[in-house]
Amino acid sequence: MSIGIIGAGAIGQLLFAQLNTGTSNAHKIHLISRSPQSFIQPMSFTGLDNNTQHGSVEILGQDAAEIAQLDLLIVCVKAYQVVETITPVIDRLKPNCQIMLLHNGMGPHRNVAELLQHYPDMGLSLATTSQGALKNAPWNVSHTGNGKTLIGHYCGQPLAEHFKSFLLEQIPNATWHANITTALWQKLVINCAINPLTAFYQCKNGQLAEACYQTEILTIIEECITVAKLDGIDLTNVDMVTMVDEVIHFTANNTSSMLQDINHQRPTEIAYISGYVVARAQYHGIQTPANLTCLQRIQALEH
CATH class of the missing domain: 3.40.50.720 (NAD(P)-binding Rossmann-like Domain)
Structure with a gap:
C-alpha cells in the first residue's frame, strides 16, 4: 500500500x-x-x-x-x-x-x-x-x-x-x-458553540461555562440542530448540549484554534463552521441569526 x-x-x-x-x-x-x-x-x-x-x-x-x-x-x-x-x-x-x-x-x-x-x-x-x-x-x-x-x-x-x-x-x-456525516455534524455543532465565541470574547474554552454565555450557546446549538434536521441529520438538543458542556469542561485550559488564528492574524475556518450552518440554512430558506452573528464577528476580526 x-x-x-x-x-x-x-x-x-x-x-x-x-x-x-x-x-x-x-x-x-x-x-x-x-x-x-x-x-x-x-x-x-x-x-x-x-x-x-x-x-x-x-x-x-x-x-x-x-x-x-x-x-x-x-x-x-x-x-x-x-x-x-x-x-x-x-x-x-x-x-x-x-x-x-x-x-x-x-x-x-x-x-x-x-x-x-x-x-x-x-x-x-x-x-x-x-x-x-x-x-x-x-x-x-x-x-x-x-x-x-x-x-x-x-x-x-x-x-x-x-x-x-x-x-x-x-x-x-x-x-x-x-454514518460519518452525523459524526461530522456533531463535531460542527461543538465547533460552532465554542470556537467563534472564544475568538470573539478572547477567552479560553473553560470561560464559556460561565452563566453569561449560556443563552448564546444554547441558541447556536438549537439553530444547528434545526439546519441539520433539514439536511437529514437527526441530533437531539439534550445530547448536543451535553457534548458541548463536556468539551468546554475537558478542554477548559485550551486556547481554541480559531482564537489562535485570530491572535496570529491568520485566516480562520469560520466560513466552514458557522458559515456552513448559515449557508445550509439559506439553502433551506430559513434564518440562523446567532450563527450569522458569529460568522460576521469573526470575519470582521479577520479584516
Whole structure:
C-alpha cells in the first residue's frame, strides 16, 4: 500500500508518525508538501510518553512521481485549502485512488464529491479527530492528548477493507463510523458553540461555562440542530448540549484554534463552521441569526 498525507501541519505530521509506527515495507507512507520538488527533512516527533524520535524523511514535492502510485491520499489541510490542494494533483492520481478529508468544519466534502463525479473509480472518505497535536517548530510535533478519530465512507467507491483495517490499527482510538456525516455534524455543532465565541470574547474554552454565555450557546446549538434536521441529520438538543458542556469542561485550559488564528492574524475556518450552518440554512430558506452573528464577528476580526 502507498499512502500519501498532504498537509504537514500538526495533525498531518501526527498521522505520519502513527501510520509509520511498526509498519512493514509493504506499507509506504509519504508526507507531501506544497513545494514542487522533493527534499530530505530532519523531523522530530514526541509521543504521549515524552519520548522523542528524531529522523530524516523524504518529503515529496508536488511533481514527485510517487504521487501517481498512491492508493490513498489523506488531505490534512485547512478547510479553505482543500479544493485548491486536491485540484492540481487529482489528474495524476491512480484511477482508483481513495481520497480522505480530515479538517475542521464542513463544506469541502461537497466540492470534492463534485470533482469525483469525473473519476468513477475513486472514492471519498471523511474523518474527524479530537487527538491533540502541537507544532513546536515547522518539523517538530508533539502528541499532546488522546482523542477519538472517526472515519467513514461518503461517496464513490468504498474504502477497501485492508485500508480500513490498517488505519484503525495504526491510529489510536480510531473507529469506523457507518454514518460519518452525523459524526461530522456533531463535531460542527461543538465547533460552532465554542470556537467563534472564544475568538470573539478572547477567552479560553473553560470561560464559556460561565452563566453569561449560556443563552448564546444554547441558541447556536438549537439553530444547528434545526439546519441539520433539514439536511437529514437527526441530533437531539439534550445530547448536543451535553457534548458541548463536556468539551468546554475537558478542554477548559485550551486556547481554541480559531482564537489562535485570530491572535496570529491568520485566516480562520469560520466560513466552514458557522458559515456552513448559515449557508445550509439559506439553502433551506430559513434564518440562523446567532450563527450569522458569529460568522460576521469573526470575519470582521479577520479584516
